[in-house]
Amino acid sequence: MKLLLTLLVCFFTLSISQPMAKNIDKQVQALLKKMTLDEKIGQMTQVDYEAVKNHADDLIKYSIGSVLWGGSSEIVNITPKGWADCYDSLQQLSEKTHMKIPMIFGIDAVHGHNNVDGTVIFPHNIALGATRNPAIVEKVAMVTAQEMKATGIQWTFAPCVAVVRNERWGRTYEGFGEDPELSRMLGTASVKGLQGANLSDKNSVLACVKHYMGDGGTTNGVDQGNTVADEATMRKLFLPAYIDAINAGALSIMPSYNSWNGIKMHGNRYWLTDVLKGELKFQGFLVSDWNGIDQLSPNYKYAVEQSINAGLDMVMTTTPRGSFNSYDKFISTLKELVNEKVVSMKRIDDAVSRILKAKIALGLFEQKYSDKALLAEVGSPAHREVGREAVRQSLVLLKNEKDLLPLSKSTKKVIVAGKGADDIGMQCGGWTIAWQGKSGKVVSGGTTIFEAIKNTVSKETKVSYSLDGSGADSGDVAVVVIGELPYAEMFGDREDLTLSADDQALVQNLSAKGVHVIVVLLSGRPMIITPVLEKSSVFVAAWLPGTEGQGVADVLFGDYAPTGKLPHSWPKNMKQIPINIGDKEYDPLFPFGFGLTYPSARAMK
Numbered sequence: 001m002k003l004l005l006t007l008l009v010c011f012f013t014l015s016i017s018q019p020m021a022k023n024i025d026k027q028v029q030a031l032l033k034k035m036t037l038d039e040k041i042g043q044m045t046q047v048d049y050e051a052v053k054n055h056a057d058d059l060i061k062y063s064i065g066s067v068l069w070g071g072s073s074e075i076v077n078i079t080p081k082g083w084a085d086c087y088d089s090l091q092q093l094s095e096k097t098h099m100k101i102p103m104i105f106g107i108d109a110v111h112g113h114n115n116v117d118g119t120v121i122f123p124h125n126i127a128l129g130a131t132r133n134p135a136i137v138e139k140v141a142m143v144t145a146q147e148m149k150a151t152g153i154q155w156t157f158a159p160c161v162a163v164v165r166n167e168r169w170g171r172t173y174e175g176f177g178e179d180p181e182l183s184r185m186l187g188t189a190s191v192k193g194l195q196g197a198n199l200s201d202k203n204s205v206l207a208c209v210k211h212y213m214g215d216g217g218t219t220n221g222v223d224q225g226n227t228v229a230d231e232a233t234m235r236k237l238f239l240p241a242y243i244d245a246i247n248a249g250a251l252s253i254m255p256s257y258n259s260w261n262g263i264k265m266h267g268n269r270y271w272l273t274d275v276l277k278g279e280l281k282f283q284g285f286l287v288s289d290w291n292g293i294d295q296l297s298p299n300y301k302y303a304v305e306q307s308i309n310a311g312l313d314m315v316m317t318t319t320p321r322g323s324f325n326s327y328d329k330f331i332s333t334l335k336e337l338v339n340e341k342v343v344s345m346k347r348i349d350d351a352v353s354r355i356l357k358a359k360i361a362l363g364l365f366e367q368k369y370s371d372k373a374l375l376a377e378v379g380s381p382a383h384r385e386v387g388r389e390a391v392r393q394s395l396v397l398l399k400n401e402k403d404l405l406p407l408s409k410s411t412k413k414v415i416v417a418g419k420g421a422d423d424i425g426m427q428c429g430g431w432t433i434a435w436q437g438k439s440g441k442v443v444s445g446g447t448t449i450f451e452a453i454k455n456t457v458s459k460e461t462k463v464s465y466s467l468d469g470s471g472a473d474s475g476d477v478a479v480v481v482i483g484e485l486p487y488a489e490m491f492g493d494r495e496d497l498t499l500s501a502d503d504q505a506l507v508q509n510l511s512a513k514g515v516h517v518i519v520v521l522l523s524g525r526p527m528i529i530t531p532v533l534e535k536s537s538v539f540v541a542a543w544l545p546g547t548e549g550q551g552v553a554d555v556l557f558g559d560y561a562p563t564g565k566l567p568h569s570w571p572k573n574m575k576q577i578p579i580n581i582g583d584k585e586y587d588p589l590f591p592f593g594f595g596l597t598y599p600s601a602r603a604m605k
């Protein structure tokens with residue numbers, strides 16, 4: 001019976017999808033036939049908004065295929081409506097080109113639509129890794145896609161499926177954890193949520209799985225560094241997430257800045273073409289990272305040749321016309337290479353076909369402009385609820401001495417302290433409005449942990465906040481929120497992950513007074529906490545939870561039980577890093593998968 005059912009399902013899916021795929025191929029062929037070489041190269045060119053904003057006519061002149069907003073590119077009005085207007089006005093330019101092929105717009109919506117003010121900022125991937133729950137990850141991705149579509153933007157450079165083996169790396173939080181299984185399971189969930197049941201649905205966006213591959217495996221955790229590993233290790237640790245994402249229908253992948261045994265991934269024909277497009281039958285397109293091909297050689301012409309012949313289909317160009325390796329330079333260089341037959345017409349047609357296929361599958365030719373009706377949902381209570389749920393599920397309880405948690409809602413006095421307690425920006429971390437993120441009120445909406453505690457306790461409870469916990473007496477309960485200040489790629493690598501001196505002093509001082517210290521750690525990775533762990537009664541790893549701080553209070557006060565499990569082995573000291581599950585010698589402070597719990601108040605009733 002089961003077999004019969006499977007056969008039936010197969011028959012029907014084949015009978016639907018094959019003609020559809022054929023249809024798309026036909027459309028692609030028809031377009032290709034009408035396109036000049038210049039127009040084809042235009043499709044292969046992506047330009048950073050920052051580079052082209054003062055020459056928007058160039059989008060028409062060069063028939064540019066794609067625009068991105070990089071972490072540092074800024075628009076004037078960052079409200080959802082402002083973004084939608086900016087999007088629409090740029091997309092309009094595509095109608096002035098000969099072929100009228102719509103442009104595809106990419107952005108780093110890596111934890112919600114995080115460049116847009118008023119959106120829900122979700123926990124970063126490391127926190128989602130702690131949930132181990134594909135269902136919540138899929139929901140988060142769905143909401144992200146909806147909020148993106150309200151602004152018109154249909155392509156996110158996400159999910160990052162980095163398997164992170166060294167927490168010194170400043171992008172540790174962008175990956176789901178140290179274990180390939182987490183990246184497989186949650187990367188796939190994310191692709192499904194972003195792309196929806198059908199890419200052309202009004203709430204679906206195109207995913208871009210990144211960074212292919214070995215980004216989390218570099219020596220010493222150096223950003224954009226060198227990953228030294230044999231092929232079998234690459235296939236075991238880093239490839240599985242891509243295999244699953246491709247099977248889930250991902251139609252774009254971003255190669256990584258890092259090298260593999262000294263060779264830059266952006267120029268690696270074996271991994272890009274032979275493995276992805278050959279062995280894994282990837283039907284989508286490959287987009288370079290920001291200026292990624294420039295790193296291949298000081299000789300730009302050679303860099304272009306190498307990357308395109310290695311299998312890159314779209315190149316992310318970032319500097320204004322006329323400057324170093326700018327988009328016009330890329331365009332003229334690639335044209336030269338084609339005319340000299342160094343890059344074949346077949347390669348160009350393959351690249352353009354892949355890009356057009358994705359555009360057609362997205363329904364971009366039918367729905368070019370933003371759907372303003374979706375704007376009402378951006379940052380809505382229903383969307384925030386999904387964020388709050390994700391936060392609850394991501395908290396990892398590392399210590400709970402004398403069952404201090406859950407706190408009673410009618411505790412007489414709750415002291416709140418620490419630099420992270422009333423700081424949305426610190427809760428959100430990097431890639432939040434600003435490329436590197438920012439402390440303070442970086443984004444509107446949301447709830448800080450201090451506010452969340454006030455929302456949760458009884459009317460009689462006194463809640464006070466101060467940076468240094470002043471006013472706390474022996475026997476009081478203090479929620480101390482400490483950790484890392486926002487950072488992102490290039491600026492987040494650390495030789496030392498020990499808690500800062502002021503964070504340590506805060507816990508030590510309070511504990512010396514006889515206060516029960518509940519530490520909530522905001523961080524993009526495990527930190528060295530041994531200096532304060534003994535002085536704290538409770539220790540919660542809250543990662544970078546985003547705007548919905550209420551989820552933290554939900555767990556501290558027992559409305560929900562903590563269920564998060566460590567997505568990384570937690571080291572005792574820096575000397576232990578790299579430390580990963582499966583190591584021959586393995587003696588972490590807390591092992592991979594660790595996480596305590598207690599029954600929720602409801603469960604106890």
Ligand code: BGC
Nearest residue numbers: 069070071108157289290489
């Ligand atoms: C990052 C990518 C990002 C791209 C576009 C690069 O520097 O490595 O993760 O998608 O910029 O902003």
Ligand code: BGC
Nearest residue numbers: 069070071072073290435489
């Ligand atoms: C980032 C871009 C950013 C740029 C600034 C890149 O690595 O990905 O998004 O605008 O650096 O230098």
